[in-house]
Amino acid sequence: MPADDLPLWRPAAADVATAQLTRFREGLIARGLVPAEVHDAHALQRWSVEHLAEFWAAVWQAADVMADGPGPAHAPWRAVLEQGDVMQPPHTGPQGRIGPQWFTGTRLNFAEQLLRRRDDGVALVAWNEQGAQRRITYAELAAQVAQCAAALRALGVGPGDRVAGWMPNLPETVVVMLAAAAIGATWSSCSPDFGTKGVLDRFGQIAPTVLVAADGYRYAGKDIDCLPRLREIAAAIPSLAAVWVVPYRHAAPSLDTVPGAVLFPDVLAAHGHEHTPRFARLPFDHPLYILYSSGTTGLPKCMVHGAGGTLLQHWKELALHTDLRAGDVLFYFTTCGWMMWNWLVSGLALGATVVLYDGAPLAPDPTILWRMAAAERVTVFGTSAKYLAMCEKEGVVPRECADLRALKAVLSTGSPLASHSYDYVARAVGSGVRLSSISGGTDIVSCFALGDPTGPVHRGELQMRGLGMAVEVFDEQGVAVRGVPGELVCTKPFPSMPVAFWNDPDGALYRTAYFEQIPGVWRHGDWAEITPHDGLVIHGRSDATLNPGGVRIGTAEIYRQVEQIPAVVESLVVEQTIGEGDSRVVLFVRLREGHDLTETLQQEIRHRIREHASPHHVPRVIVAVGDLPRTISGKITELAVREVIHGRPVKNVDALANPAALALFRDLPALQLPGASPSPRRPVANPAVTP
Template sequence: MAERVMSNENPLWIPSEERVQASNLQQFIQHINMQGEAVETYQQLHQWSVADKKKFWLEIWQFCDVIGFCGNCIYGEGIARWQKFLPARDTIWFPQAQLNYAENLLSYAFQKPEGVAIWFKNESGQSKKLTWQQLCDQVSIVQQWLIQNGVIKGDVVAACLPHMPETVVAMLATTSLGAIWASTSPSDDIDDTIARFEQIQPKILFCCNGYSFNGSNHLMEESNSKIVQAIESIENTCQIEYLQQREYSVNFNDTFSDWQSLLSSYLPRGLTYERIGFNDPLFVLFSEIDNAPPRCTAHSVGGTVLNHLKEHQLQCDIQPDDRVLINTECDSMMWNWHVSALASGATLVIYDGYPLYPQPSALWEFIQEAEVTLFATPADYLQALEQKEFSPGNFYALTSLKTLCSTGQMLKAKQFDYIYDQVKPDLHLSVMSGDANILGNFVIGNPTSPVYKGECQGAALGLDIDVIDQSGKSVSLAEGELICRNSFPNQPIGFWHDDGEQYHLAFWNSEDGAWHQGSRAEVTSNGGMRCYGLKS
């Protein structure tokens, strides 16, 4: 049953004028107003972003300093993905553009090579920092190894790894070559991992010897060998000795390449980047479908870069040298969302392990130590903290923390009170819808508008979001189906091994020509939204 909340006209948080003026969003508004617009509020900006989509997405490219060739055509009529042409589905964005994901993520290394790019810690107490220069050096070495193993544009590289620096390095090396990255988290369900990877036929596999979670060690060497035996396309495997073991493992596979040996086998050199088409594939994400193999959804390089820059810099106010911690794993869209923060010059703060182990303060101690500015987490983690009656604000000053993002299921109204009472009163609480289908968010916060109890702040920029009843009419102050009526660059390329029919049936099989994914939502009297998840 969806939680109902009475309208509360008194906001829980209002940004200070100083914070509004210092925000990227306000700078963007000033930027477009200098060109003749007359935008004052987020709502007006959103209306403009939908009404003048060509100018909006071009301004995002320019304002966020995307590296690459943009071309003269912003959007045009593409080939129908299934049967007749649908504008919202088949519009093609930046058809002439060429860019590279890794090149955009590593560009800050030129400005601050000795700054911290990654700050890592896990539940076992291991910790590591990589400067931007060290990150580039490691990416260069792994790039050389991939080239030696024949990886080229369009090849698939898979990883079964925890969220740790080596995963980020391997992904950046892969995408620097124009190859496609697909990752999942290590688990005891090896059949599920094989079911995912056998569909995309990876050439290279990255894996680890094991991992720790909630105080227990999980060995993966036998599972890794089973994956390689089951998937004939894998030509080489690199295993990371992540779990510290003193004894020799009987499942050790001496045919695998070793991560540390790999790093010592090459000298770092200048990175080269293979720029690919805006709409070429970058990531494959997996989702579970009832009574069917896992769904493999391909996402484009250009759509991912442009949308993540928009969401990070404008919606979440991520700025250079900010420190961003996401409570996530490698099989979640939030992992991809996290690593993209490098493109804004932010430090990736990574924690691997059970977030409540060995005590509820585990993440908050790291947030304080690393001076995290943005922390994102699934809503159920915040609910678990409240149930354990843990109050982070009583133990840590959290001076640097300015934004807390809640993802996944809708944050319950009482958790809003918990956050502002027990975490920090001056905090931008951004409730995000977390839509893996678009590798982004239909509904998200912004740093210049008030936060109301039980509400998301509103629709993301550039997206023509609507809530409709069963007859297809727009409704407010009542629950309905959330849809998107317009085209946007980060729509998925489609499903792996699909001629377009399954993609159409999943999101476009309606007479109104809009995106439908079965999500339920409500427009509030404050102009915000309440998201109720997928309809049953």
């Protein structure tokens, strides 16, 4: 076996035997639902997509969902999946609901499932850059949710109304979300680093009744006051009946600048007699969350996710793919503007302790999150591929600065995880820690590919496709392929498909987003490859792939090589049109302080790409820049740079965390074509980024 094909990690036999995934599979075999030859997770995955109704009913029963319905207590529904397993976008048509409908007739409540534990076990731990701040037990959390839900009811908020949070990652954010879910309202959140227009682009579309915000927050040692922006936001949303302010920067902030606002502790105190939440049980697909696309190509799409689908997907992913259970401590570095926050909070459904961190991941020093993990005895540590790469660049060796003996798994998402990051985790965190790269999206509030606690980890690969997810890779003819890159698709329905897009009654926006290119198949927009191990490699976004000389290349293939060079902090690659039917690959690099883009460094970059990727991947032009534009959720945006270097406007600069960075890519001499005059200096949709 080639050295590169050797597993990086294998589970111990005892861990395989006790894994929840193993017990779930063995339970299905014992009930006669699954043949005995379904002996591992990959075989179970194949069975699950061939028997969707049976699989998802088994997940429901394993999760012990509390619900009412027309069937018996263990199966309170008319049908698990109506209208068969044909993939199509759900929407409301002239004849009623069209498209796949799951668990029809049943009624449940998402918050009830997350709050079924009511003891003195710790539910939430809050950290920030100053260290540990608060601990809240399950009993205390339930009482606060009861008080907040009573306050919402007193305002007349009920099923279908929207409650919005412009919040740091605090326990109060979780409390208000669960309170909204308890009464059947729909929760939507943005992190406080969203500017006024970014917030209004989102909340302005959904007309919330209540807005909760903090008075400010701290990031990388800097205090940011949110109250001036809150005044603007509240004034611009006429649907608001109440604005609640969480004291975070100051114990008693003045609300004089935000007319009508009240302090959140006062809201809870007014209903202090409430201790036990009351839950409104509603249909399976009742709207729970509204999440948003990045909005880099226009107004963000508002994706409505149902309570039941979110619950089952998150339970499956946390219990079976992550092996999370009561007594575990779950952490994911995320803001409230990223779907991983929603995923993290669902750890409460397993009875785990959820750790919330608010602040910069590398401040006050690059070891803060690892030291936090040691202090809280974190068992599952979730982060981004970029964070792991930056820790490696900074020379952080977590096992030397923190006691990580409790740690069982490291999860990574947000962008493709490079092979060298797998080696880094094994070397610097611990060879006994399972590293699971996972991938999905806001679109499905869950994952298409995840970890397998019962199987080996191969460097550079996601271990398996999700149970119950009919994920394939299609070539340009729409044929499923293996061993070569293609479009990542899903060919059968799954419960966490959005139940709708906001203000899209006939489903036209929904169809355009996922079903336009391949009718009857969900095209996710990732360029991926199924490996000989039945794992998955994500090569980048389909719309950012490069095609020099007719060879289609995923951008992650280049990033994996470039960012291993010590002088390079991070990189961005695009394709530049240089003539009719001709193009070239352009690589932008952000260098470490004290380094210059010398000819020697350029040769090193090109040599590494040529040797470890292919000659097709080698950039024709390499340019050093001071910053790279990224979305507010931290993802580098190749598409915006591609528009700028071609002299085209960027449609929605407000979706970027650092829009001024776009100015660094305009009219670069290195990109001027022979005989061409400088491109006209067009604005990029926001005068703040015009040089």
